[in-house]
Amino acid sequence: MLSPDSAAIVRATLPVVGGSIQDISARFYEMMFADHPDLLRDLFNRGNQANGEQRSALAGSIAAFATILVQRPDERPDAMLSRIANKHASLGITPDQYEVVHKYLFAAIAEVLGDGVTPEVAAAWDEVYWLMANALITLEADLHRDSPVEGWLRATVLERRRETPDVVSFTLRPQIPLSFKPGQYVSVAVTLPDGARQIRQYSLSCAPGRDDWRITVKRVRGGDTPEGEVSNWLHADVQAGDELTVSAPFGDLTLPADGPPLLLASAGIGATPILSMVEHLAATGSTRRVTVVHADRSPADHAHRDELGQLVAALPGATLHRWYEEVGDCSCRPAPNVGQVDLTRIDLPDPLVAYLCGPLPFMRGVRTELLRRGVPASDIHYEVFGPDLWLGQS
Known part of the structure; x- marks a missing residue:
């Protein structure tokens, strides 16, 4: 929780910092990689740096964390922190690297915002940074402690x-x-x-x-x-x-042992974690009601298509719904739908817990429909491949 003085300053400056956070992120990476080219070469994803996605993810996480601190001070964004911590643990991020990030991030803030960064403003945002960083360092230490192996x-x-x-x-x-x-x-x-x-x-x-x-x-x-x-x-x-x-396995989008009925929805290569869940349910003889939804360009583009169909067929309480943009002469059973996923055509149980994986537009569409149906946001879980551009919006 932020100190009262810092909370007041962050609340007052959040619109300015938030409005400049993309520029701050861009300058941060530029300066850090200029001094530490090894980080870009051997740690950071060069593709995500080239297309700007990592900048957007960093900006979204900082803005989301600060917003929660000042607008909902009794809460902590545990889902967001857990997602980041698992990714960091899988990359081998170390606590000392948070010091490096701090140095260049605050240099970028000072450069972009200029005279607006008074000592008081810098101290308040420093508190935000270390609240987030220390929470992540603790979570990552716990993940490494629970892992059966150290390193690669x-x-x-x-x-x-x-x-x-x-x-x-x-x-x-x-x-x-x-x-x-x-x-x-x-x-x-x-x-x-x-x-x-x-x-x-x-x-x-x-x-x-x-x-x-x-x-x-x-x-x-x-x-x-x-x-x-x-x-x-x-x-x-x-x-x-x-x-x-x-690395050892990491990730917080995991299937609990039991609970209410499930919606497992994927698109494209997002089918992979969902496939693991479906196979696990089949292997353990689950009788839970499970609705499996998948979207793809065509049956030929659907990786593990037949395997998924066989696994769902082995689950007594499961149904499979597939949407393809182009069906062609596919003889899939059950017969696939044509076009985009439309959950209004599916009789979903109430309550349910949903797990989503796929491109952001697909997950946003599924989540919007689930919220419209009254599914609590806390019961809708997702996995993003690559930088989490949904941070602060989920």
């Missing part, structure tokens, strides 16, 4: 399988057997041809309870930009018998 480990590629023209799955055997929760992901660290070490997260697209893992990787066609460089490398260079450097 090696995993052997047992199988490479083409799922669609743009999607390949890799079955991995980590050097140490590790359990995970349905919906979690692992980081994969690769050394690219230019020597850079880049890290990406991939959901585990299988159920827990086995020695092997599976990740499913969609090729991101980024043209001449660095976007998609890791997925392209994995598609082009990794074969059965190779080894990958991976």
